[in-house]
Amino acid sequence: MTDRDSSRTLPHPATEEIRLEGVLHALSDPVRLSIVRDLAASADDLSCSHFDLPVTKSTTTHHFRVLRESGVVRQAYRGTTKLNALREEDLNTLFPGLLASILTSAQAEAARLGAGA
Amino acid sequence: MTDRDSSRTLPHPATEEIRLEGVLHALSDPVRLSIVRDLAASADDLSCSHFDLPVTKSTTTHHFRVLRESGVVRQAYRGTTKLNALREEDLNTLFPGLLASILTSAQAEAARLGAGA
Numbered sequence: 001m002t003d004r005d006s007s008r009t010l011p012h013p014a015t016e017e018i019r020l021e022g023v024l025h026a027l028s029d030p031v032r033l034s035i036v037r038d039l040a041a042s043a044d045d046l047s048c049s050h051f052d053l054p055v056t057k058s059t060t061t062h063h064f065r066v067l068r069e070s071g072v073v074r075q076a077y078r079g080t081t082k083l084n085a086l087r088e089e090d091l092n093t094l095f096p097g098l099l100a101s102i103l104t105s106a107q108a109e110a111a112r113l114g115a116g117a
Numbered sequence: 118m119t120d121r122d123s124s125r126t127l128p129h130p131a132t133e134e135i136r137l138e139g140v141l142h143a144l145s146d147p148v149r150l151s152i153v154r155d156l157a158a159s160a161d162d163l164s165c166s167h168f169d170l171p172v173t174k175s176t177t178t179h180h181f182r183v184l185r186e187s188g189v190v191r192q193a194y195r196g197t198t199k200l201n202a203l204r205e206e207d208l209n210t211l212f213p214g215l216l217a218s219i220l221t222s223a224q225a226e227a228a229r230l231g232a233g234a
Contacts, residue, residue, distance in 0.1 A: 020226045024219070025145035028138050094229075095222035097214075102141070105212035109137045112211075 008077045010068060015090040018071030023091065023098070026070035031055055032063045033106055036072060036086065040103050045076075045083040125194045127185060132207040135188030140208065140215070143187035148172055149180050150223055153189060153203065157220050162193075162200040 027033050031053055039046060053060050064084065067073040074085045091099045144150050148170055156163060170177050181201065184190040191202045208216045 016229075020219075020222050021145050021147050021150065024141045028142035028145050030138050033138065095218075095225065098218050098222045101212075101215050101218035102137075105137050105215045108212065112133075 010075050010077075010082075012068060012074060013071045015071070015093060018087075018090065018094055020095060020098075022070035023072055023095070026066050026072045027102055029063065029066075031059075032067055032072075033102075035063065035067065035084075037103060037106055039073065039084060039086040040088075040099075045085040047081045047083055049081070127192050127194075127199075129185060129191060130188045132188070132210060135204075135207065135211055137212060137215075139187035140189055140212070143183050143189045144219055146180065146183075148176075149184055149189075150219075152180065152184065152201075154220060154223055156190065156201060156203040157205075157216075162202040164198045164200055166198070 027036060034053070035051055038051060048060060048064055051060070053063075055063070064073070064075065064082070067084075068075045071087055071090065074087050075082050076085075077083075086099075088099060144153060151170070152168055155168060165177060165181055168177070170180075172180070181190070181192065181199070184201075185192050188204055188207065191204050192199050193202075194200070203216075205216060
């Protein structure tokens with residue numbers, strides 16, 4: 001995230017404002033959980049349009065906002081594209097091991113249900 | 118509550134019906150999370166009336182139902198009392214380490230925010 005346009009920054013909670021309940025709520029939706037799994041598996045930040053989600057564009061935007069406002073992802077504009085990154089370091093500072101545990105559980109569940117990915 | 122005949126058992130998901138999203142949703146509410154923390158800290162099953170919650174009785178009933186239907190707690194009648202137990206073994210079978218990780222995170226957050234207990 002290099003190109004900065006201060007007029008287009010999006011609001012994020014500071015690390016100390018992140019709440020466990022908000023993180024769990026954000027991850028309790030299958031679409032949002034799949035976004036987080038993709039981000040965790042990617043070496044790069046990913047644009048919203050990268051994700052092929054079974055929901056409308058406005059619902060996609062909603063899901064990303066929930067993830068951002070709960071402190072799970074950081075979103076920044078690069079040109080007209082919103083790039084998304086997991087806030088792994090912040091989450092691990094507050095809740096050591098939690099994100100890894102949820103991701104492992106999600107993978108186990110997907111394998112168990114034969115849902116792949 | 119559909120108490121029928123002499124059998125007053127309540128419906129529970131089988132272990133394999135428990136879903137990660139449902140568990141995370143159940144734990145994303147502060148009241149439900151506090152119930153689960155109390156159950157985890159107790160050697161015994163606890164009645165609903167054991168919990169001193171800042172909500173009405175009907176809301177309390179709702180929270181316990183969400184916990185039961187998501188597979189987080191098991192509820193059983195003993196006389197007229199409903200006893201609650203964490204389904205730790207079932208959850209650990211499906212999602213090893215997840216519950217412990219969430220409970221540790223909840224404790225860290227409570228300590229951080231000075232919310233005690």
